[in-house]
Amino acid sequence: MQEEQIQITLEELKKGSDKVLRKVYEENRDKFLNFARRYNLSDEEYIDVYQDAYIIFYDNIMTGKIESFTSSVSTYLFSIGKYLIFDRMKKNKKKTSSEFNLSLVGKEDEFITGIELNEPEMSHEQKLLQKYFGTLGKQCQELLTLFYYRGFTIQEIMEAENYNSENVVKSAKSRCMKTLKERIQAQKD
Amino acid sequence: MDKEELLYKFFSNQLTSEEEKTFQELLETDKEFKAQFEFENDLKRVIKKNEKENLKHKLIGFEKEINAKDKNNPSKWTFKNWSIAASIALLVGLGWIAYNTFSGPDYNKLYATNFEAYPNTVYTITRSDGDQSLERDAFAAYEASNYEKAVTAFLELKIEGSSTHTDFYLAQSYLYLGKDQEAIEALKSTILNDAEFKAEAHWYLSLAYLKSKNKEKAIATLKGLIENFDYNKERAQALLKALD
Numbered sequence: 195m196q197e198e199q200i201q202i203t204l205e206e207l208k209k210g211s212d213k214v215l216r217k218v219y220e221e222n223r224d225k226f227l228n229f230a231r232r233y234n235l236s237d238e239e240y241i242d243v244y245q246d247a248y249i250i251f252y253d254n255i256m257t258g259k260i261e262s263f264t265s266s267v268s269t270y271l272f273s274i275g276k277y278l279i280f281d282r283m284k285k286n287k288k289k290t291s292s293e294f295n296l297s298l299v300g301k302e303d304e305f306i307t308g309i310e311l312n313e314p315e316m317s318h319e320q321k322l323l324q325k326y327f328g329t330l331g332k333q334c335q336e337l338l339t340l341f342y343y344r345g346f347t348i349q350e351i352m353e354a355e356n357y358n359s360e361n362v363v364k365s366a367k368s369r370c371m372k373t374l375k376e377r378i379q380a381q382k383d
Numbered sequence: 384m385d386k387e388e389l390l391y392k393f394f395s396n397q398l399t400s401e402e403e404k405t406f407q408e409l410l411e412t413d414k415e416f417k418a419q420f421e422f423e424n425d426l427k428r429v430i431k432k433n434e435k436e437n438l439k440h441k442l443i444g445f446e447k448e449i450n451a452k453d454k455n456n457p458s459k460w461t462f463k464n465w466s467i468a469a470s471i472a473l474l475v476g477l478g479w480i481a482y483n484t485f486s487g488p489d490y491n492k493l494y495a496t497n498f499e500a501y502p503n504t505v506y507t508i509t510r511s512d513g514d515q516s517l518e519r520d521a522f523a524a525y526e527a528s529n530y531e532k533a534v535t536a537f538l539e540l541k542i543e544g545s546s547t548h549t550d551f552y553l554a555q556s557y558l559y560l561g562k563d564q565e566a567i568e569a570l571k572s573t574i575l576n577d578a579e580f581k582a583e584a585h586w587y588l589s590l591a592y593l594k595s596k597n598k599e600k601a602i603a604t605l606k607g608l609i610e611n612f613d614y615n616k617e618r619a620q621a622l623l624k625a626l627d
Contacts, residue, residue, distance in 0.1 A: 200522070212441070225502045232582060232614045245442040249435050256434075258396075266526050272504045313432070324429045341418055342427040343434055345394050375422070 203267070207255055210344075219248060222268045229272055232253040233279050247275040256344055287372065334370035341367065386416055390423060392550035466621045488626055497622060500555050501583060505548050520544050530556040545591045548573075551580040554587060563595040586619065593626075602626055 206214040223244060230240045247323040251270055254260045260270070316324070327335065337355070346354065348363045357363045389406055392398045396404060409416045505524040521536035537553040540546050550573040557566035559567055570591060573584035585608040592601035605623045 215441070216445055219442060223449070224499065229502055229504055241446060245439060245446070248442060249438050252438060253435065260532065266503070268502050269504070269507050269526075272502065273507065276504075285496050316429075316432070319421075320425045320429055321420075322612055324432070327426070327429055327433070333518070338426065339430050339611050341435065342394060342423070343430045345395065347397075348391075371423075371426075374426075 204255060204260070207252065208344075215252075218267055222248075225268045226275060230275060230279065230311055230322055233283065235279065235282065239282065241276055243278045244271070246278055247271050250274050250278075258345055321383065322378050323374070325375055326381070329377060330370060330374060333366075334373070337363070337367055338370055386413075386419070390416075390420060393420075394423060394427065469621060469625050488598075490593050490596045490598075491627060493622065494590055497593075497618065498558065498590050500559060501551070501587070503552070505552070517543065521546075521549075521552070525552060525556060528559075530620045534560065548577055548580060551577060551584060554584070554591075558587065558591060558594075561594075563591050566591045567595070582608065582614035585612065586615050589619070589622070595620075598626060 203214060203218060207218065224382075226244045226247070227237075227240055231244065235243070248271065251260075251267070251274060327338075330338075337351060340351050340354065341348075348360050351357065352360055352363050355363075357366070384569060386409065389398075389402060392402060393406060411417075439488060459507060486592070503522050503526050506518055517536055517540050521540055522534055524530075524532040524536055533556040534553065537549050540549045541553065550569045553568035554566045554573060557563075557569060567588065570584045570588040573580055574588070577584070585604055589601045589604035589608065592598075602623060603627075605619050608614070608619050609623070
């Protein structure tokens with residue numbers, strides 16, 4: 195029963211439902227705070243870490259790193275949270291109240307290895323892209339996000355966004371990319 | 384296959400190993416192809432960053448609403464509400480307490496306000512692992528709130544002696560089942576043997592004493608927690624005040 199519930203939630207999270215997003219956030223918040231208080235950070239920092247852990251968790255679902263699991267969502271959040279807290283404490287140079295022990299996180303969570311704790315600085319090209327991506331129409335932004343971030347295939351985009359055919363999606367995507375390139379080029383010239 | 388199709392397949396993770404080879408070759412030999420690949424790869428990164436930032440804003444919004452709700456909803460007893468309520472109760476209750484010294488604090492209520500079971504942070508249960516160990520069974524039962532089963536499994540684990548945090552989670556399960564004395568013993572053992580959960584065990588031991596109406600020991604344990612650890616310090620101080 196419970197396993198099924200988790201699966202459904204994952205599916206719904208993947209669909210991008212705000213309601214589920216919020217439900218899962220609230221359901222695990224107090225548990226996470228209760229667990230995090232063993233480390234010597236302020237309450238605001240705990241919330242901040244919880245949110246960052248949640249974002250990484252969500253990102254892992256979106257990018258397909260987590261496809262299915264039967265462990266509770268909270269367990270995943272704790273695993274990620276521990277790394278984030280550890281990283282933050284290193285920066286704060288604070289001492290841990292209980293000995294920080296990575297062995298507790300242990301062998302089980304291999305997806306942790308893919309986490310980028312500190313994202314590398316964006317290149318000049320990427321900053322330009324970010325700027326002009328924001329100027330694209332909503333439909334373009336959505337289409338490109340579905341394809342490059344959510345991992346939708348052209349066919350899935352067609353179904354989700356009510357396009358008439360795959361070709362329509364393809365040409366819409368090409369047009370969006372072309373506009374984006376032109377706008378960046380215009381800035382350079 | 385044309386280059387566009389190749390890029391499309393790459394970004395949808397659909398390249399066959401044959402195509403993968405062509406893809407790599409083109410990256411090395413075809414400048415235009417490489418530039419297009421880098422453009423799309425950069426775009427992917429930018430979108431990911433945007434999505435993460437959007438999500439962060441959303442979560443900050445949730446957090447604001449949660450805080451607003453807590454303030455407007457006194458029936459949900461958070462720590463903050465509790466400490467305010469405790470000071471009010473202290474003032475209002477002084478006269479009343481004068482002729483009602485026999486009943487003392489409401490231990491059950493204090494316990495219910497403060498008890499929150501400690502989550503499984505030890506053992507990740509995934510579907511893919513074929514690990515059918517006792518430890519897995521124990522934590523699976525614990526996560527599924529099946530505490531009777533969890534107790535049985537943790538007790539067996541204890542006999543086996545292979546897992547380090549058994550006592551702590553055994554105690555949690557006992558607390559849930561209302562078996563305070565058993566919980567107290569398991570927590571004492573945690574304090575002696577499990578450095579990792581020493582602070583947490585103090586907190587739960589004080590709650591277990593509270594539940595069994597052993598005020599003196601509850602106070603002593605809380606003081607020990609506050610003096611030696613940081614875990615739940617503020618809540619421990621508030622609880623201590625409420626008990627005095």
